[in-house]
Amino acid sequence: DSGVTQTPKHLITATGQRVTLRCSPRSGDLSVYWYQQSLDQGLQFLIQYYNGEERAKGNILERFSAQQFPDLHSELNLSSLELGDSALYFCASSPTGTGSTYNSPLHFGNGTRLTVT
Amino acid sequence: AQSVAQPEDQVNVAEGNPLTVKCTYSVSGNPYLFWYVQYPNRGLQFLLKYITGDNLVKGSYGFEAEFNKSQTSFHLKKPSALVSDSALYFCAVRAPISSGSARQLTFGSGTQLTVLP
Numbered sequence: 389d390s391g392v393t394q395t396p397k398h399l400i401t402a403t404g405q406r407v408t409l410r411c412s413p414r415s416g417d418l419s420v421y422w423y424q425q426s427l428d429q430g431l432q433f434l435i436q437y438y439n440g441e442e443r444a445k446g447n448i449l450e451r452f453s454a455q456q457f458p459d460l461h462s463e464l465n466l467s468s469l470e471l472g473d474s475a476l477y478f479c480a481s482s483p484t485g486t487g488s489t490y491n492s493p494l495h496f497g498n499g500t501r502l503t504v505t
Numbered sequence: 506a507q508s509v510a511q512p513e514d515q516v517n518v519a520e521g522n523p524l525t526v527k528c529t530y531s532v533s534g535n536p537y538l539f540w541y542v543q544y545p546n547r548g549l550q551f552l553l554k555y556i557t558g559d560n561l562v563k564g565s566y567g568f569e570a571e572f573n574k575s576q577t578s579f580h581l582k583k584p585s586a587l588v589s590d591s592a593l594y595f596c597a598v599r600a601p602i603s604s605g606s607a608r609q610l611t612f613g614s615g616t617q618l619t620v621l622p
Binding site for chain 2: 390392421423430431433436444446478480491493494495496497498499
């Protein structure tokens with residue numbers, strides 16, 4: 389068990405809808421990362437938050453947004469969903485992502501499988 | 506920009522035989538390299554990392570990896586494969602914090618390892 393909790397495990401929704409994915413990081417970890425895993429594009433980095441602030445941005449669509457709350461849990465919001473957004477969305481956490489812990493491994497949750505119909 | 510290549514989508518090996526999963530990388534400066542494993546319907550699990558020092562790195566479950574700077578490679582190895590090693594393996598690279606490059610962890614496309622009994 390990585391200690392990272394993601395909910396829900398599965399989500400089925402229709403095109404055009406909006407969903408929210410939730411992530412609770414490992415106890416003590418301040419950084420949260422979101423990744424999208426699909427068959428055609430592999431594992432793509434979306435965005436990173438550190439202690440409530442956006443730290444790095446990857447291939448995240450404008451229809452997607454994220455935030456990290458004071459209790460350090462994070463939410464990924466996906467709107468105007470398209471069929472191509474169907475994928476496995478992973479959250480990962482690490483201690484800080486800077487300084488001496490920059491090279492700490494990421495700990496991944498089990499993901500949320502999103503199916504857009 | 507940093508990148509990782511895993512040239513083999515699929516590697517098959519007989520139980521008891523040695524296994525190698527290949528990875529090459531491209532990054533500015535000295536790389537920080539990682540291997541992760543993913544079992545079905547699970548998140549990625551950290552196996553090992555190379556930051557500096559000895560080119561042969563030992564990790565979890567008997568896995569090891571050899572860093573070769575001149576060939577920009579970081580191949581994953583195990584002397585004797587087990588059926589339970591069958592999973593999807595990801596190589597990842599992160600630029601050093603001093604490089605000014607994106608600090609995100611960039612993953613390869615993954616290699617499906619199948620160990621045959």
